Amino acid sequence: MRDKTILGFIGTGVMGSSMAGHLLAAGNEVHVYNRTKTKSDKLVEAGAVWEDSPAAVAAKCNVIFTIVGYPKDVEEIYLGKKGLIESAAEGSLLVDMTTSSPKLAAGIWEAGRKRGISVLDAPVTGGDRGAREAKLTILAGGEKEDFERALPYFRLMGTNIKHMGKAGCGQYTKLVNQITLAGTMTGMCEGLAFAKGCGLDRREVLEAISGGAAGSWSLTNYGPRILDCDFDPGFFVKHYIKDMKLAEEAADEIGLDLPALTLTRELYEEISEGGLGEAGTQSLYCLYDPEEE
Numbered sequence: 001m002r003d004k005t006i007l008g009f010i011g012t013g014v015m016g017s018s019m020a021g022h023l024l025a026a027g028n029e030v031h032v033y034n035r036t037k038t039k040s041d042k043l044v045e046a047g048a049v050w051e052d053s054p055a056a057v058a059a060k061c062n063v064i065f066t067i068v069g070y071p072k073d074v075e076e077i078y079l080g081k082k083g084l085i086e087s088a089a090e091g092s093l094l095v096d097m098t099t100s101s102p103k104l105a106a107g108i109w110e111a112g113r114k115r116g117i118s119v120l121d122a123p124v125t126g127g128d129r130g131a132r133e134a135k136l137t138i139l140a141g142g143e144k145e146d147f148e149r150a151l152p153y154f155r156l157m158g159t160n161i162k163h164m165g166k167a168g169c170g171q172y173t174k175l176v177n178q179i180t181l182a183g184t185m186t187g188m189c190e191g192l193a194f195a196k197g198c199g200l201d202r203r204e205v206l207e208a209i210s211g212g213a214a215g216s217w218s219l220t221n222y223g224p225r226i227l228d229c230d231f232d233p234g235f236f237v238k239h240y241i242k243d244m245k246l247a248e249e250a251a252d253e254i255g256l257d258l259p260a261l262t263l264t265r266e267l268y269e270e271i272s273e274g275g276l277g278e279a280g281t282q283s284l285y286c287l288y289d290p291e292e293e
Contacts, residue, residue, distance in 0.1 A: 006031065007153070008061030010054055010077060011068040011098070012040045014233060015124070018131035019067065019097070022156045024048055033057050058087035063153065067097040067124070070242055074100045078108045090116035095150055097138070099123045099178070099243050102168035102250060109142060109167030118146040121167060123174035124158065127234035129221060135159045139177075141170030175247040182244065182264035184218045185284055192226060193288035202227055222282040229292050231276070231283040238277040241268050 005028075009020035012034040020043055024030045031049040032040045033056070044050050051057045054077050057064060064084060066077060074096055078084050084094050085108065094117060096105065105121035112119035120142035130136040136158035140147050147163040154161045164173045191214070195205045206223045209215065225231070244265040251258050267287060276283045286292055 004029075005063055006061045008032070008051075008057035008064035009048075010034070010057060010064065010066040012043060013067075013069075014128050014236075015131040016067045016097075017043060018128070018134075019065070019124075019136075019157045020048065021046065022134050023065075023153060026156050028153075031057050031060050053082065054084055055082040055087040058084050058089070058092070062089065062091065063093045063095070063150070064088065065095045065097055065153070069098070069239065071098075071100045071104050071246070074098050074108075075104060079111060085111045085115060085117060088115075088117050091118075093118045093120070093146060093149055095120045095122050097122050097124050099174050099239070099246070100171055101246055102141075102171040102175070105141060105171045106166075106168040118143065118149070119167065120146050120150055121170040122150070122154070123170055125174065125177050126158070127221070129234060131157070137177075138162070139164055139170045139173040141165055141172075142167050171246075172250065175243065175250055178240070178243040179247050179258060179261050181218065182261045184216050185222075185281060186260075186264050186267065187214075188216070188219050188223060189226070189282075189285040189288055192223065192285060196289060222280075225280070225282050226285045226292070231279045231286070233278065233280040235281050236277070237268055237272050237279050237281055237283060240281050241265060241272060241277075244268070 007023055007028050007030045009030055010033045012020055012032055020030055020032055024046055031051050032043050033051045033054060034040045040050060068074060109119040120140050122138050122140040124136040124138050126136040134157055137160040138154050138158040140163050144163060164170050192202055195202045210219055244261055247261060271284060271287050
């Protein structure tokens with residue numbers, strides 16, 4: 001095992017680019033890979049080292065972070081031919097920060113254990129702003145000692161960092177977040193549409209209710225974007241639909257019916273089919289007020 005810790009980061013999209021940037025800015029040696037190479041250009045210009053594949057990252061690095069799109073991407077990167085589990089050296093630490101399947105997270109942890117590789121599932125919340133400002137919430141599942149090993153790097157990316165239990169528990173906790181967010185997003189969009197329909201000044205309404213019982217992170221951060229007709233992605237609609245489906249699958253496994261979540265997922269699928277899959281989650285408002293689209 002190398003004496004020096006060399007970091008790898010796979011997935012330099014909307015969130016990952018900022019997260020990897022914080023690791024780099026702290027003076028760490030960071031090697032990066034992304035399917036679309038141009039999304040890593042700014043990191044490379046800032047001093048990161050480009051690698052051509054996950055296997056190449058694993059050959060150079062002993063602590064590797066990933067944040068990609070879908071569970072199938074996670075499975076390919078970790079368990080596929082020349083994936084991280086196959087390619088990483090014994091003693092390496094692999095940290096998946098994608099919102100993915102709890103079952104898959106547990107399976108990757110077990111595959112890593114058999115090869116002497118430590119694995120954490122550590123999905124994040126906070127969107128693009130949280131990633132840029134290094135204020136993410138990080139929800140980790142896995143062995144406590146592995147969490148402690150990753151903690152100095154987590155602290156460069158986030159402020160609310162929790163070890164939630166064994167492998168898969170980080171993913172389960174993130175799904176709790178996404179279930180809870182479902183009601184918040186629909187309530188915010190319906191409330192603002194109602195305010196407009198009543199002839200109220202929506203900015204004054206937003207200011208008035210943000211400090212009361214209706215206040216929430218979504219209202220504070222997404223409410224002004226909606227009023228500015230800013231539907232650029234801090235978090236993609238298509239990815240939130242993926243997360244809600246993961247939550248529904250996990251709920252089915254424990255025999256729990258979540259009708260509010262299902263309704264919210266159906267509403268998001270409606271706007272996705274209308275062309276907003278690549279927009280931010282706040283674009284749900286367009287369902288109620290098409291003029292703003």
